[in-house]
Amino acid sequence: MKELSIYIHIPFCSSKCFYCDFTSFSGQSNRVKEYIDSLIVELSLHKDSLQDYRIKTIFIGGGTPSAIDAKYIFKVLDYIYKNFNISSDMEVSMELNPGTIEFEKLNIYKEAGINRISMGLQTFNNNILKKLGRIHSAEDFLQSYNMLDNAGFENINVDLMFNLPDQTISDGMKDVEALVRLGVKHISYYSLIIEPGTLMHKWHQENRLKLLDEDSERKLYYNVKDFLKENGYQHYEISNFSMKDYECKHNMVYWKIKPYIGVGLSSHSYLNNKRFWNTDDLSSYIQELKKGKLPIEEDEIISKDIEMAEFCIFGLRLVEGIDKREFKDKFGVDIKVLYKDTIEKHKNSDLLFEDDRYLKLTDKGLDLANIVEVDFLP
Template identity: 45%
Template sequence: MKEIGIYIHIPFCKQKCFYCDFCSFSNMEKYITKYIDALREEIRGWKEKLKAYEIKSIFIGGGTPSILPIKEMDKIIDAIYSNFHINKDLEFSIESNPGTLNKENLVYYLNNNVNRLSMGLQAWQDIHLKSLGRIHNKEEFLKNFLLAREIGFENINIDLMFGLPDQSLKDWEETLYHVVQLNPEHISAYSLKIEENTVFNELYEKGSLNLPSEELDRDMHHFAIDYLSAYDYKHYEISNFAKKGKECIHNQIYWKDKEYIGFGLGAHSYFNKKRFSNTKIMEEYIDNIHKNISPCAFEEIISKKDEISEYMFLGLRMIRGIVIDEFKDRFGFNPYDVYGEEIMKLKKQGLLYTDEKSIRLTRKGIDLSNQVFVAFLLD
């Protein structure tokens, strides 16, 4: 059977973080049951379309999935297992925020095949957590992490952010030091981006957000690469590090430009040469599902040119880069046939490294990755 990944979006939060532009809401608990019931119906509606597929990965993200009552999470898991073929080596991830985990929901997750827990720490210092609008402090994170270990989770990711307002290199070094002491299997380290329609964007436009310089931001990323590598965390994607064999299967589906289906509010999908996404309006999503109308709000057919471009710039996010034989297997020709001039130009600029097997970003290329990716857009 063909393999596919599933993403399920839970848009509910206790509090919206100041940097977050995701499709998520606080104070919307009154919609939880109606939303989950609609989500379950959307999942059921894909049973026939996915009958020839085996689910390789499930990722429940948000928002904060860990705030869902167990009875609501149970509806989601039951819908998945009732309607789809599940791979015996399934990776099943749930995102969580410290302070929303407890013994009851952790035991429930583990007993229902959730085998990967992703925890949003972001920073070690409480002063930075407060400035980000996080609902937890360092002690709550530690308590939740150790509880998850005690209950039996053997694959835990910790999300971190750098380039924060008033954050020093020393702060970032301290964060990485303490996280490494906990020995999680996976660490994601993202540079803060100021997004529209966020509290941080408002502060930024007023000139009241003291962000590190671009040079310091890069120093932080370089330090993370070197420090984590020294502790056996393989740098396998621009922002992601993993112990051997613990690379995130689900996210690699995105980076390898493979098929996935997104369920829920604002969720994106790539299936049968189409990219499409659901409405971000709660009432419209619930109402459409109730009336047996597709919740899809956007759809585009991916041409061969689009597919080649996406394969290149998504694949270059991975440190292994583009494996030439894999490109040939998918498209029937060599990437140099299409991008020979661009590849050589970027190589001369010190942004790409090439050999007979692969094309990949140099460290300078990682720093200037957006500039590299633009070069692979086909007219």
């Protein structure tokens, strides 16, 4: 049976963080019930065409899935278990914000089959947390982390961001050191992106943010990378570090361009060489599903040329690189022949290197990944 992953988007948040441009909003909690009903209708519309697939991973992301009543999360997962083919070793992840849980909620998540938690901390520095518009403190995070631990969740990711307003290299290092002391199994480490349309973008344009210069930002990243490696973490994707066997299986599906469907507001799907995505307007989403129609905004056929290019682009973001044999098995072409000029060019400029099995970015190449990636596009 073919394998499939499912992404479920929950757009509700307690308040909007100043840097965030994800499809998420506060003040709409009165619409949670009809949203969940719509999600179930959406899943039911996909169900018949997906009976040849077995579900390998599910990821409930947001927004803040832990901000809504846990019974809704249970309801959606229960629907999937009863109507789709499920793998016995399925990874079921959910994003959770510090300070949004209590013990009873965690029991419902367990009963619902959630076995991996991804928690957004961003930083332990309470002053910086306020500047980001986060509604929790470092202490809230520790309390939630301990609660998860006591409830028996051990596969936990923590998101950190770096190059935050007023953050020093030493602040950044302290964040990572504290997570290592806690024994966190997986760390996602993201450099702040100033997204257009956010408050942070406005402040940046008004020169009101004190951020690191480019060299210091890279220095912090390299220090963190070395520190995590010394402490037994594998650096397996540009922004992701994990202890052995704790890589995120769901994200690997995206990076290896395997099939997935996304349900919920603005979520993306990739199936049968077609990419399609949902509307990001809550009312249209609910209305379309009330009419029994999928709320798809647009779709795009992915040609073989694009698929091969994307396989390379995402593959290079994995630290192990592109498996040359896997490429040949998947596409029936030798990667070295197909991208001969691109590979030679970037090997000569010390951005790419290869061993018997893999083609990968050098350390310098990981910093300049964008430059290499565009050359794979048709």
